[in-house]
Amino acid sequence: MKSTSHKVSIRKRTTLRIAVLGATGYAGVELLRILIRHPRVRVEIITSQQYAGKRLSEIYPSLAGRCDILLEEIQLDKIASQADLAFAALPHETSMEVVAGLAERGKRVIDLSADFRLHDPATYLRWYRAHKAPGLLREAIYGLTEIHRKEIAKARLVANPGCYPTGAVLGLAPLFAEKMVQGTVLIDAKSGVTGAGRSSAVELSFSEVNENFKAYNVGVHRHTPEIEQELSQIARKPVTVFFAPHLVPMSRGILSTMYVGLKKAPDSERLSKIYNDFYRTDPFIRVLPPGSFPQTKEVRGSNDCAIGFRYDSRAKRLVVITAIDNLVKGAAGQAVQNMNLMFGWPEVEGLTTTALVP
């Protein structure tokens, strides 16, 4: 499949036909929340292993009258013939076979799992397990829109970033691009509970999470290699980070507090200029004035990433804090942003919702 001819064929139709695989997970239903209001697409197929045969609105009544189609099991040939683009919001390690099947059938895919984010099969093996479609790893484009815009536009397979890597890399990229960083960056990240997906784990039950705060997977979280891969590419040399995620008793939002050693003490004007220049043309990035920091609520339900920073001369550390909604910029919103790029549409199409505040 050549993307050029693909674009031509799409443009003949007025509306892009979409399949959402894994539609009843949180990333899946967030995709649908966005896509049903997107002016250029029509959701044609939605799948769910658990709920096949039911209407989506039986599981999510808020979609009644907006997306009442039946959930199906995954049928690759049917998807290939009836959809122009598939979003795969399937569990890690099970997504790869489905994506490979769609790729074989010439379909463009945006995959929200971790399966195609790491370029190196050996790294995937170390943090997950043996990869079943290592050939596709080389072809997949890492879908952090602001960093890989050009490749995404032409991509056949986009590996949508993890929620944590989105918040972390967007906050650090300008510093690594400017080669200002010295030493290991510490990323102390805090996520709302939807980041763990729609889950029946006891430890994610309300009674366990509410009125509680904890760290988990400190130093061993699977998003670590994803962050390092991207920062290394930007820095053009190997980067090591230390990543400590925490669970916040709230539903949505990631705040990433990052501690960065710099080669020399910056002045805040220059820092401001570096961030603002780097994100000059990015509609969803909000760079705050020096010394101001974002809150998760100000991005909740929107595709925004807000970035604040402050250099502390006592500690000789730059603190960078980013806030995203893990389900939007950290998953479904960024996936739609990537779709917009892939089909030559305005990047903000369907994504102009303002954060739900308060």
Add this chain to the structure above:
Amino acid sequence: MKSTSHKVSIRKRTTLRIAVLGATGYAGVELLRILIRHPRVRVEIITSQQYAGKRLSEIYPSLAGRCDILLEEIQLDKIASQADLAFAALPHETSMEVVAGLAERGKRVIDLSADFRLHDPATYLRWYRAHKAPGLLREAIYGLTEIHRKEIAKARLVANPGCYPTGAVLGLAPLFAEKMVQGTVLIDAKSGVTGAGRSSAVELSFSEVNENFKAYNVGVHRHTPEIEQELSQIARKPVTVFFAPHLVPMSRGILSTMYVGLKKAPDSERLSKIYNDFYRTDPFIRVLPPGSFPQTKEVRGSNDCAIGFRYDSRAKRLVVITAIDNLVKGAAGQAVQNMNLMFGWPEVEGLTTTALVP
């Protein structure tokens, strides 16, 4: 001012010019969240007593780049000359003077305070205090859109309903219209905390509200006469209700559980038909199948009102439960819905956002 000529003059312009008075309260900022994406309006003036001189985005960073205009103090002549419609989201008892001033200047106003909801000045006096613009009370149209659609379309002054009355009356109206109700209806309502507005009261601080549930103003809440006024009008005879509000440790949403005695035991098919017929053409009302009840989350951030009911033959009571977002259908969303009617636009314009789930 005649509304006809008004409409003509508006239609010549492509875009309606809006003033939002009290823009930094929760109803005000929710109005702005909706209005900045409404295709037919432009927000021209925003006012705030507390923050006059600041940019709105300094108080609400989520609106940065979307609504960066300066907050002003209220200047009636300026508003009259630069805005076609004013939304007043001011405190109860202070709104009436501002609204009267705008009415004198021939402006159409949608008032979100309680000041013009009660038709009878004596009732207002009993529950609030002496009214300063009793003449306008007779002119004001109660803005419960589904009940007063025709009058709202022609109204000069719309008194936007309270959040509790919206949830209660929408759930009970079909029963009173069918003259099925016997005895006092009990309304056990539960509201999220934003219903109390942007407040510095200690009893609304996080540490007091969180992990707590309580009733307040049981039997004496000011929304009682509003509910009774509307149900009496529908029933064409005096209706008494008992209203017991409760505070839920969540930000948005009202669930109203209502216990209704009926003149005779209904069959559920007929009940279904009554509700579905009554709301046949109403885009924001979602009548659930008999025996199903709504949750507040399925309407959060949307202008929907979901209605469920179940007749219990043991207790001889019909239970009706409605769910709304107090800031949307219970305030700003319904206000915009009313604006759409007043200017002859599709009722759903600017209000098609789906609930934020999860």
Add this chain to the structure above:
Amino acid sequence: MKSTSHKVSIRKRTTLRIAVLGATGYAGVELLRILIRHPRVRVEIITSQQYAGKRLSEIYPSLAGRCDILLEEIQLDKIASQADLAFAALPHETSMEVVAGLAERGKRVIDLSADFRLHDPATYLRWYRAHKAPGLLREAIYGLTEIHRKEIAKARLVANPGCYPTGAVLGLAPLFAEKMVQGTVLIDAKSGVTGAGRSSAVELSFSEVNENFKAYNVGVHRHTPEIEQELSQIARKPVTVFFAPHLVPMSRGILSTMYVGLKKAPDSERLSKIYNDFYRTDPFIRVLPPGSFPQTKEVRGSNDCAIGFRYDSRAKRLVVITAIDNLVKGAAGQAVQNMNLMFGWPEVEGLTTTALVP
């Protein structure tokens, strides 16, 4: 077993030996929180089907150094020989066989499941399923301490009440005892999430419950017959209630708002006297002045039940509101209160903890 000889044998020992069956559920661990500080008991055996072989402190680190014994599977003979009293905090419908086995072995048991609360096997069948130990049903004493104090003191098997029935019956008992009630009482109850136990159900996950409010099992909840059984006994005639439970996004607490028709309008002094007289000697009941209502937070972590009431002459309804902690007075605390009675100790022993506020 005769309770008299039993008491004698216990009093020879300085310390009562306790078994807690189902120690890792929320009622079980709450029992342990209370029992490890109780001056007259020693926890000898704790069981868990899921975690047998582990230390309790591995699942609940807060108990490290306070209760580090090993979890075991249930072995009836061992329990019978090593414990003087067993608390059974096992799932409904599985508890009855274990309890029957302990009863056969002459053990006194406080059962926190629903299995022995309903005296009539036919009622149990209707709301649960066929009972496997119907003979014991007749012997079991319903453990609502304030109502059945005398029988509990002599009981061999105490059926500890459900959390909802505790809050409801304590609020209504004085009115039924005085034969003041007319018509069906409506009970609109609101519970924190721990009432559902330690659960892996998706609908109890944080992302589903948080920022949501809903009713469930309206009119069909299994606690209905328990409430009716107790009120009928107090009223000495059949009582029907309508029971509508709701789920509050908080961990602990039940607020029960009850709407009561009265035979004649009461004066509030007389009402106060009725409540205060009824609970004159009850250390855990807090009757509020007329017109005041309790909040759940003021009883959180304590064995208190706070009761408020207000008669509304417009609606001709008495509103009674009670607040309890569902895990303490609604489960483990009341169980310990019953143990104190059964062994002739002061009723408040081990239960003097004040609510955790804020």
Add this chain to the structure above:
Amino acid sequence: MKSTSHKVSIRKRTTLRIAVLGATGYAGVELLRILIRHPRVRVEIITSQQYAGKRLSEIYPSLAGRCDILLEEIQLDKIASQADLAFAALPHETSMEVVAGLAERGKRVIDLSADFRLHDPATYLRWYRAHKAPGLLREAIYGLTEIHRKEIAKARLVANPGCYPTGAVLGLAPLFAEKMVQGTVLIDAKSGVTGAGRSSAVELSFSEVNENFKAYNVGVHRHTPEIEQELSQIARKPVTVFFAPHLVPMSRGILSTMYVGLKKAPDSERLSKIYNDFYRTDPFIRVLPPGSFPQTKEVRGSNDCAIGFRYDSRAKRLVVITAIDNLVKGAAGQAVQNMNLMFGWPEVEGLTTTALVP
């Protein structure tokens, strides 16, 4: 006053008479929650500027029947004559005058404000303002019990530590005592909302805090010099830390995640030994096995501090995480622990409550 003679005079009485100044703030009411169950004390005087003349149980109904005495204004002479010990839970900068007045009258005081925590008046001036009782600064003992046990026992004035410094210093002390630390320690702390006290600030209202996560006072929080003072004293050389506090949407609890550079890579057995040796005799410190980290819920309502650590060889950083309840070990509980020391009682007296889980 000599403490020796003081002790003698106290021991003659069976019960210590206590005054709690600022009894209606969160630290104050938490003190009362603990003190009313303490077997060796009697609360004689409670003061409140705002509520003088009311009963405490009017503001905190949970204390009805447990502490129903009247709130008074502060009268130094009365306190001096009727109380043996005063806890001052007054606002920073207003406490110092009251404490000085009591010191003049020969009273022993445990001050929960920040006013006497910093030994150097110049440091106090830099972070707060000019000190009005600099002479007392030299006499005051910093009340971090595990570090200054001996001095506290003899102290006339104990400056009870801030909540953040308690969590931070307890986690870091063994490392500094062993001179293992290299470079600036980064402290990324997360606190529940009660840490801000009983407040009417809009930004602490439920609607602002709920479903939100943010950093505040990054690098400029007033607890920074307190942490540095204590660590410098342990290290016997100046220590600089970087302190970044965050606000968690929960009521109680502080989790402090600390990133520590070490002079050489430790093995985890040695680390374990260092921590366990350092806290060998401390009843409230729970050192977790290497690689395990605590959660805030496991200490909620208790005086415990749980400590976990893990060395990461990739990042060459030791991560130390501590969890405390900010109102107990971080305020009122530690104050009572200090009182126990000051009067020669068992350190755990009145503080044996287990955490409220779930």
